[in-house]
Amino acid sequence: xxxxxxxxxxxxxxxxxxxxxxxxxxxxxxxxxxxxxxxxxxxxxxxxxxxxxxxxxxxxxxxxxxxxxxxxxxxxxxxxxxxxxxxxxxxxxxxxxxxxxxxxxxxxxxxxxxxxxxxxxxxxxxxxxxxxxxxxxxxxxxxxxxxxxxxxxxxxxxxxxxxxxxxxxxxxxxxxxxxxxxxxxxxxxxxxxxxxxxxxxxxxxxxxxxxxxxxxxxxxxxxxxxxxxxxxxxxxxxxxxxxxxxxxxxxxxxxxxxxxxxxxxxxxxxxxxxxxxxxxxxxxxxxxxxxxxxxxxxxxxxxxxxxxxxxxxxxxxxxxxxxxxxxxxxxxxxxxxxxxxxxxxxxxxxxxxxxxxxxxxxxxxxxxxxxxxxx
Numbered sequence: 001x002x003x004x005x006x007x008x009x010x011x012x013x014x015x016x017x018x019x020x021x022x023x024x025x026x027x028x029x030x031x032x033x034x035x036x037x038x039x040x041x042x043x044x045x046x047x048x049x050x051x052x053x054x055x056x057x058x059x060x061x062x063x064x065x066x067x068x069x070x071x072x073x074x075x076x077x078x079x080x081x082x083x084x085x086x087x088x089x090x091x092x093x094x095x096x097x098x099x100x101x102x103x104x105x106x107x108x109x110x111x112x113x114x115x116x117x118x119x120x121x122x123x124x125x126x127x128x129x130x131x132x133x134x135x136x137x138x139x140x141x142x143x144x145x146x147x148x149x150x151x152x153x154x155x156x157x158x159x160x161x162x163x164x165x166x167x168x169x170x171x172x173x174x175x176x177x178x179x180x181x182x183x184x185x186x187x188x189x190x191x192x193x194x195x196x197x198x199x200x201x202x203x204x205x206x207x208x209x210x211x212x213x214x215x216x217x218x219x220x221x222x223x224x225x226x227x228x229x230x231x232x233x234x235x236x237x238x239x240x241x242x243x244x245x246x247x248x249x250x251x252x253x254x255x256x257x258x259x260x261x262x263x264x265x266x267x268x269x270x271x272x273x274x275x276x277x278x279x280x281x282x283x284x285x286x287x288x289x290x291x292x293x294x295x296x297x298x299x300x301x302x303x304x305x306x307x308x309x310x311x312x313x314x315x316x317x318x319x320x321x322x323x324x325x326x327x328x329x330x331x332x333x334x335x336x337x338x339x340x341x342x343x344x345x346x347x348x349x350x351x352x353x354x355x356x357x358x359x360x361x362x363x364x365x366x367x368x369x370x371x372x373x374x375x
Contacts (some may be wrong), residue, residue, distance in 0.1 A: 002206060005293075006274035007058065012292030014051035015299045019306045019333070021048055023326050028312045034248065036319060040246045046263040049119045049183045050191055052299070054267045057130070057195020058202065059262070065203045081129075082170035084365055088358035097121030100304070115178055119303070122183040126192040129185075138197045145190035150344070152186035153257055183251040187260055194264060198222075198271060205279075218279045226272035227337055230265040238263025238354050294337035302337065302352040 006073075021040060028036050056374075067082045097120030105113035133141055156177065162169035163177075177184050201222055208214040212302040240258035244250045253259045295302055309329065317325055347353075 001364055004202070004206075004275060004278050006271075006278035007055065007202075008049065008296040009292045010271055010274055011055045011059075011299055012295035014047055014049075014055060015295045015302055016292070016330070017044060017048040018052065019302065019309075020326055020330070022306060023309055023329065024322070025317070026310050027322055027325065028316045029151075029315055032319050033315070036322070037250060038246055042250050045250070046266045049122070049188070050263045051267060051270075052119060053123065053126065053183065053188045053191045054195045054198075054264075054271070056126070057192035058199040058271070059195075060127065060130065060192075061134065061196040061199025062203050065200070081356055081362055081366060084362035085358045086131060087128070088361045088365075089354055090124055090131070092124075092354050092357060093120060093123030093127060096300075096350075097124050112174070112178065115174065117178065117182040117184045117188075119183050120185050120300075122185060122188050123192075126189050130188055130192060130196060133193065133251075134196065139202055141193050141197050143239070144191040146225060148186055148193075148259060148309065149190050149260060152184075152255065155186065156255055177255070180255055182254070184255060185254055190260070191267065194268070198226075201309065215279055217277055223272050223276045226268045230267075230269035230272070233261045233265030234269070235265075237265060290338070291334055294334060294341060297341065298349055298351075299336050300354070301340075301348060302333065306333070 021044075024036050024040050025033075025191075064082070064086070067085075068079075071077050071082060072078060098114065100120050101114050101116050101118060104116070104118070105111055112345065133144065136144075159173040159176070160171055160214055163173050164170060176186060205217045205221065208217060237258045237260075239251065241250075241256065241262055244253055244256075244259075312329075313325060356362075
């Protein structure tokens with residue numbers, strides 16, 4: 001299918017939010033940190049890890065559908081190969097997430113951080129959990145996503161009294177909810193699943209050659225339903241989370257059902273509008289698009305690279321300095337990623353290198369399994 005610029009823009013925005021969000025977490029002087037974080041999260045919290053998880057679901061489904069078509073056209077490319085590549089890629093991202101967590105645990109001298117739902121671990125586990133569901137219907141995936149959110153509220157209430165205890169339920173709480181202010185799997189997996197549903201819809205209309213017919217399908221099957229459903233979710237969620245906005249409680253609200261609904265509504269509306277603008281060619285982002293494209297193309301690379309920002313101005317900037325520092329930092333990162341794109345291309349993309357590593361691991365695994373079968 002033809003690559004949609006809107007998907008790269010969406011992923012780039014999500015990654016940019018996380019990069020800026022970390023700077024706001026690390027750089028302010030202690031007396032001003034809380035108010036800056038509360039304001040930033042209250043206004044833009046749905047664009048970061050939520051958006052990245054959501055767009056990852058969309059990209060996963062599009063990639064999966066592309067591979068199914070490739071399987072039909074290439075004789076030596078089998079479903080078993082698709083499965084192995086997918087699972088190896090998922091496992092490698094989980095391993096990368098655990099390595100990242102280990103560095104955080106060492107930095108803070110806290111072994112419990114080794115299993116924390118930072119975004120890399122969340123994405124890896126979402127990929128593993130979604131594999132059995134990729135072949136199911138869109139309706140079924142939506143149903144499972146809603147069911148998980150309901151179950152999450154019940155499980156959280158039941159396990160919270162055991163937080164920090166060294167017993168079965170305490171360990172289970174740690175596995176599912178460490179830490180509650182991060183991207184806990186039972187909340188974020190639904191964003192990923194709904195993303196696969198949107199990915200299915202995008203892939204279906206992308207196969208239409210007639211531009212006029214494609215535009216009609218986008219309006220009827222994506223834009224109108226998404227705006228309607230998304231607006232309802234936004235209004236309901238906003239009504240209930242309004243008391244938390246611009247308060248300290250907003251920083252640990254990621255398990256709140258109303259916040260989840262509000263965030264999902266925003267993601268659905270944004271992506272449908274982005275894609276509609278893309279298909280209708282209502283805007284043609286060139287330079288601005290390339291700016292976000294670099295953060296999309298090098299998303300995993302940028303996420304790991306930006307951790308060095310922690311050491312630059314740690315707890316030393318006042319609010320009237322921090323925005324200038326952030327602006328300069330973002331410009332520097334953009335120029336560096338652009339240079340990397342022109343100089344090294346895909347070699348500098350951790351996301352692409354993981355894909356290549358998964359393909360090589362699949363080749364070795366399938367060659368070995370064929371050898372054993374022949375024996």
